[in-house]
Amino acid sequence: AASTTADAGDGPIVHLFQWRWESVAQECAETLGPNGYGAVQVSPPQEHVVLEGEDYPWWQDYQPVSYSLDNTRRGTRDEFASMVRSCRDAGVKIYVDAIVNHMTGTGSAGSGPGSDGSTYQKYSYPHVPYGDGDFGDCRSDIANWSDPEEVQNCELVSLSDLDTGSEHVRDTVAGYLNDLVDLGVAGFRIDAAKHVPAGDLEAILSRVDEVPEFGGRPYVFHEVLEGGGPESIRPPGYTHLGDVTDMGYHSRVGAQIRDGQLAGVLDTVGGGMAVDSDQAVVFIDNHDTQRSDSSISHQRMGERHTLAQALTLAQPYGTPKVMSSYRFDSDAQGPPSTGAEDGNPAGAITAPTECGADGWYCEHRGLNAMPTFTTAVGDAPLTERAEDGQERIAFDRGERGFAAFNATGSEWTLSAPTALPDGSYCDVANGTVGAEGACGSGAYEVSGGEVHVTVPADGAVALHTGALCTGG
Ligand code: LAG
Numbered sequence: 001a002a003s004t005t006a007d008a009g010d011g012p013i014v015h016l017f018q019w020r021w022e023s024v025a026q027e028c029a030e031t032l033g034p035n036g037y038g039a040v041q042v043s044p045p046q047e048h049v050v051l052e053g054e055d056y057p058w059w060q061d062y063q064p065v066s067y068s069l070d071n072t073r074r075g076t077r078d079e080f081a082s083m084v085r086s087c088r089d090a091g092v093k094i095y096v097d098a099i100v101n102h103m104t105g106t107g108s109a110g111s112g113p114g115s116d117g118s119t120y121q122k123y124s125y126p127h128v129p130y131g132d133g134d135f136g137d138c139r140s141d142i143a144n145w146s147d148p149e150e151v152q153n154c155e156l157v158s159l160s161d162l163d164t165g166s167e168h169v170r171d172t173v174a175g176y177l178n179d180l181v182d183l184g185v186a187g188f189r190i191d192a193a194k195h196v197p198a199g200d201l202e203a204i205l206s207r208v209d210e211v212p213e214f215g216g217r218p219y220v221f222h223e224v225l226e227g228g229g230p231e232s233i234r235p236p237g238y239t240h241l242g243d244v245t246d247m248g249y250h251s252r253v254g255a256q257i258r259d260g261q262l263a264g265v266l267d268t269v270g271g272g273m274a275v276d277s278d279q280a281v282v283f284i285d286n287h288d289t290q291r292s293d294s295s296i297s298h299q300r301m302g303e304r305h306t307l308a309q310a311l312t313l314a315q316p317y318g319t320p321k322v323m324s325s326y327r328f329d330s331d332a333q334g335p336p337s338t339g340a341e342d343g344n345p346a347g348a349i350t351a352p353t354e355c356g357a358d359g360w361y362c363e364h365r366g367l368n369a370m371p372t373f374t375t376a377v378g379d380a381p382l383t384e385r386a387e388d389g390q391e392r393i394a395f396d397r398g399e400r401g402f403a404a405f406n407a408t409g410s411e412w413t414l415s416a417p418t419a420l421p422d423g424s425y426c427d428v429a430n431g432t433v434g435a436e437g438a439c440g441s442g443a444y445e446v447s448g449g450e451v452h453v454t455v456p457a458d459g460a461v462a463l464h465t466g467a468l469c470t471g472g
């Protein structure tokens, strides 16, 4: 990555989609830190529209009204700041989903008070302040998705498109990012980056401060969907400004695992991906794809989805991002909610988040300490060690890790060669690793370059040199 942004930190990212700040704080301390996550991607923290008439859809967040951090659906500014500190204390960074391309659309509430009470209407946000002149001249929807002019200067689903070429807009957006950095936020997902010219993003990011606690520039990854047109509106057009999301991983690998083609996954990640491994953020699904192709999601795949995310954490391509979401019956459905409440006009979210209750899936919990595998193996190369049809594979990652995956309905017992040193290893796919090397699940012996494991149906086994079983 360029000098304007930092490299990906240690450990995978987990997207706690729509989680309240206080729930994220608790999860960092109790689950994410101990199990090896490096960062949480949180939902957008800025003041957003409130669409009561549409029953508070999740996508309210993607229509900013101002950059106030107070009184979003997920909590107050103080709760946000305290979450950042709690997570930092647990060794987990906060990455903010930053909306820099646009403000609000027309929709069911074309004007009104936002979640923090600021008045607005499309092209007018006095609390920021932004006025009509801060938006581009093209005031219609993008029609030709291969034309950079349209993709970057016209409107994405009717959202008022900021003139990111202007000094005022650049300063204001950078001011928002710096407010977050001052609170300790260590990175950003740049929402709809494809719709902002790379030069504009570079100008904004060059104004962003170093993160005090982490001593460096924030980590940045850009949401750039694949598509037609020149490089300037495709993933390679943004890699000089940080990492990019690789949607091809979702669509190809996600589908392969859904269909039980695990052996094929190794070919896919072995070559022909959109960008270099160290510039890609990869995921099985995200909050958009869950809705555009729901066949690749926990809701549809169940345990197979857990396997898919575990395999994503074990394979060598990209920085893995784990999805953690909630059950939904319609695309727009907001998070499990107690309805509108005093002090939280946007429809309060059940708090604290109760995994398994009210529809919160908490997919990351089912991965146990698998994120420690990702960090332990680093960039060690993949060597295939066993295969049983398309649906069962096992591989080493250098001399640091061994993992086996089984996409069938019955257990897979195998003996395989491995480069792991002799020893007793915790199975991090099925258990946490406790203090003093006590394994939360079983342990497996490696002896004389061989290992014998039993992989659960639609499950995984993962061993690595950072989780030796020493506590009995
Ligand atoms: C993204 N990445 O680049 C987000 O991941 C994606 O979730 C956002 O769309 C999009 N870019 C804009 O930030 C979401 C929903 C849209 C929703 C939009 C704004 O997927 O469906 O649009 O957020 O809330 C909605 C209506 C549209 C309407 C628009 C403006 O669905 O019909 O035109 O609001 O009123």
Ligand code: CA
Pocket: 101, 151, 152, 153, 154, 161, 162, 195, 196, 197
């Ligand atoms: Ca734009």
